[in-house]
Amino acid sequence: MESIERGWHGAPGARLRVGRAIGAWLAMVLLLALSTSCARDDPEAALRARVASLAAAIEARDPAALQQHLAEDFIGNDGLDRNGARRLAMGFALRHREIGLTLGPLDVDMAPAHATVRSKAILRGGSGRALPDSAQVYDVESGWRLEDGEWMLVSAGWKPAL
Structure with missing residues (x-):
């Protein structure tokens, strides 16, 4: 159980890196959606x-x-x-x-x-x-x-x- 918990929490800063990656991906999707909506206009x-x-x-x-x-x-x-x-x-x-x-x-x-x-x-x-x-x-x-x-x-x- 201890190894599973360590794997879940990971090394210090791992959750922060994953959070940043997801945030960057969401920002890219948002910019793409905005540029597509502007192109329609x-x-x-x-x-x-x-x-x-x-x-x-x-x-x-x-x-x-x-x-x-x-x-x-x-x-x-x-x-x-x-x-x-x-x-x-x-x-x-x-x-x-x-x-x-x-x-x-x-x-x-x-x-x-x-x-x-x-x-x-x-x-x-x-x-x-x-x-x-x-x-x-x-x-x-x-x-x-x-x-x-x-x-x-x-x-x-x-x-x-x-």
């Missing part, structure tokens, strides 16, 4: 998350999910409207069993309730083989507007980069 972080969500909808071959990111007055290349963008995505999804989208670094210009995002994008389509059937690199510029707390894509322009 950050308009640029929310916009970047929205861009990632749009890219995921494209890769998932989900035109309806893509359309949910588009403002009612969306305009794209050559007068493409919101419904036209959905039809374009449906056509690409019908041609390709797998779709890949890789975005380069996002260049974000923020303004109150508006933003412009520029990036390179690689769009790939394939039938499931090791190499894609088609791939193209684009320069993309998109305009975003904050509507009811949600970033909506208002305009998009793209042109082949190569």
